[in-house]
Amino acid sequence: MLTVSNISVAYGAISALREITFNVEKGEIVTLIGANGAGKTTTLKCISGLIKPRQGEILFEGKKIDRLPAHQITKMGIVQVPEGRKPFVDLTVWENLLLGAFNRPKNEIATALERVFNSFPRLRERLHQRAGTLSGGELQMMAMARGLIANPKLLMLDEPSMGLSPLLVREIFSIIREINRAGTSILLVEQNAFMALKVAHRAYVLETGRIVLSGTASDLIEHPKVKAAYLGE
Amino acid sequence: MQQLINGIQLGFVYALIALGYTMVYGIVRLINFAHGDVFMVGAYLGFFALTSWHLPFPVAIILAMVGCALLGVFIERVAYKPLRRAARISALITAIGVSLFLEYFSSLKFVFGPYFRAYPRPFPIRTFTIAGITISNIQIIVLAVAILLMIALTIFVNRTKTGLAMRAVSFDHDTARLMGIDVDNIISITFGIGAALAGAGGVLYGIAYPQIHPFMGIMPGLKAFIAAVLGGIGIIPGALLGAIIMGIVEKLTEVYISSTLRDAAAFGILILVLLIRPSGILGKKRDEKV
Numbered sequence: 001m002l003t004v005s006n007i008s009v010a011y012g013a014i015s016a017l018r019e020i021t022f023n024v025e026k027g028e029i030v031t032l033i034g035a036n037g038a039g040k041t042t043t044l045k046c047i048s049g050l051i052k053p054r055q056g057e058i059l060f061e062g063k064k065i066d067r068l069p070a071h072q073i074t075k076m077g078i079v080q081v082p083e084g085r086k087p088f089v090d091l092t093v094w095e096n097l098l099l100g101a102f103n104r105p106k107n108e109i110a111t112a113l114e115r116v117f118n119s120f121p122r123l124r125e126r127l128h129q130r131a132g133t134l135s136g137g138e139l140q141m142m143a144m145a146r147g148l149i150a151n152p153k154l155l156m157l158d159e160p161s162m163g164l165s166p167l168l169v170r171e172i173f174s175i176i177r178e179i180n181r182a183g184t185s186i187l188l189v190e191q192n193a194f195m196a197l198k199v200a201h202r203a204y205v206l207e208t209g210r211i212v213l214s215g216t217a218s219d220l221i222e223h224p225k226v227k228a229a230y231l232g233e
Numbered sequence: 234m235q236q237l238i239n240g241i242q243l244g245f246v247y248a249l250i251a252l253g254y255t256m257v258y259g260i261v262r263l264i265n266f267a268h269g270d271v272f273m274v275g276a277y278l279g280f281f282a283l284t285s286w287h288l289p290f291p292v293a294i295i296l297a298m299v300g301c302a303l304l305g306v307f308i309e310r311v312a313y314k315p316l317r318r319a320a321r322i323s324a325l326i327t328a329i330g331v332s333l334f335l336e337y338f339s340s341l342k343f344v345f346g347p348y349f350r351a352y353p354r355p356f357p358i359r360t361f362t363i364a365g366i367t368i369s370n371i372q373i374i375v376l377a378v379a380i381l382l383m384i385a386l387t388i389f390v391n392r393t394k395t396g397l398a399m400r401a402v403s404f405d406h407d408t409a410r411l412m413g414i415d416v417d418n419i420i421s422i423t424f425g426i427g428a429a430l431a432g433a434g435g436v437l438y439g440i441a442y443p444q445i446h447p448f449m450g451i452m453p454g455l456k457a458f459i460a461a462v463l464g465g466i467g468i469i470p471g472a473l474l475g476a477i478i479m480g481i482v483e484k485l486t487e488v489y490i491s492s493t494l495r496d497a498a499a500f501g502i503l504i505l506v507l508l509i510r511p512s513g514i515l516g517k518k519r520d521e522k523v
């Protein structure tokens with residue numbers, strides 16, 4: 001459903017992505033792993049339209065999206081949950097979720113909210129709390145809920161496990177699997193390569209702006225290079 | 234006490250201008266120095282509506298608001314939008330340029346003309362004395378219209394979807410985009426609303442201090458800007474609070490000290506705020522966002 005071909009991105013004179021090519025098929029969880037500064041966030045921002053590629057092409061369900069403004073890409077069904085969660089801290093959880101549902105018709109919001117509470121029951125009690133007062137784990141849940149409530153076809157998650165306790169990481173990853181089972185395709189960016197490879201179907205390894213390895217997640221988890229560089233074995 | 238009422242009246246007019254400064258700053262981090270001149274255009278639109286077209290007073294206010302909203306959106310699209318990604322100083326200089334343009338263009342004979350004009354009174358002045366305080370029907374109208382508009386603005390910002398989007402955009406453009414919000418559109422709406430409020434302020438100023446000219450926007454514009462800084466720029470209730478303090482200080486200085494010190498008092502406040510509490514009365518200490 002998503003095809004990224006030969007994308008290059010530069011920030012001023014510094015090149016961040018060099019001719020990246022990959023794809024996500026309907027129903028898949030695809031993960032992009034790589035060290036700090038490899039270009040993972042840049043890749044997601046490029047797909048969601050926050051930055052424009054220097055060259056290359058991005059197709060979503062057959063349509064070219066690499067020149068569209070970000071809000072239109074969101075409307076088409078690609079939703080990015082940004083790195084660091086980016087909560088609207090002065091707004092309540094409810095208002096944050098309403099923003100996530102910005103382009104959904106009013107009469108669908110109540111059911112969408114119920115669906116989101118199924119995955120994140122803890123948010124229900126927090127609804128009228130200012131987002132700035134949530135804990136790290138709650139913030140991640142709110143950020144994912146805010147993405148999910150838009151009813152995305154493709155959900156892009158940027159380091160959902162960042163800064164969470166091992167227990168919470170496991171909870172978040174099991175929710176990711178559930179979301180996927182319910183029919184949403186997922187593009188997952190992670191530094192926690194082990195967890196990401198366990199939940200994903202396929203994976204790409206990014207190193208300084210290039211894809212250096214790709215394959216099924218179960219193959220890559222056994223790959224000596226991945227083991228050495230990302231799994232600390 | 235009498236002067237307090239007069240000061241509050243002036244403060245509410247400042248507040249209508251200050252709201253535009255603060256909303257625009259909140260959303261694009263730009264001090265829109267042309268804003269005082271939009272206020273002037275509003276005063277003139279009201280003037281022509283009342284004198285040349287003989288429209289009733291409420292229609293004149295609405296016409297000034299709509300005209301100024303269109304002007305505000307136009308200025309944003311033409312002058313500021315192309316500079317959104319440029320250094321902040323370029324937008325600031327452009328704002329000063331737009332301001333000068335509006336002032337001198339309006340001074341042309343075939344536009345508003347370079348002279349003072351006496352503002353019509355839409356109705357005869359009547360005064361009432363309640364408990365020793367004299368208040369005129371003009372003052373009541375100024376206060377009532379300003380308060381009504383501020384209530385409408387508060388409801389709009391806090392209770393509507395567009396208002397929510399405005400709050401999201403003023404926090405972070407990119408995250409707002411990821412929510413599917415058309416940020417450019419929200420910025421235009423913000424400029425339009427700010428300009429409409431200034432336009433209403435212009436008409437109210439006209440009927441209260443009944444003389445207008447093409448440079449009339451400079452001083453109220455600066456004072457409203459100071460009011461916005463005093464209350465905490467980017468914070469909507471701060472604009473009202475700052476403006477009322479400004480209005481009262483100005484009136485009290487004028488009456489009890491000296492009318493020549495009136496403007497000095499305003500700038501004195503600015504210097505004091507910048508020295509003591511640059512984030513303003515209601516402002517939180519928050520890191521500058523990029």
Ligand SMILES: Nc1ncnc2c1ncn2[C@@H]1O[C@H](COP(=O)(O)OP(=O)(O)OP(=O)(O)O)[C@@H](O)[C@H]1O
Pocket residue numbers: 011014015016034035036037038039040041042043083191
């Ligand atoms: N706004 C920017 N301006 C200049 N350089 C940038 C900018 N954003 C990212 N970069 C650079 O681009 C490269 C890729 O950054 P990116 O954020 O995509 O990495 P990442 O893989 O997401 O890293 P991390 O795991 O630390 O989040 C880095 O070298 C980074 O310094």
Ligand SMILES: [Mg+2]
Pocket residue numbers: 040041042083158
């Ligand atoms: Mg990143």
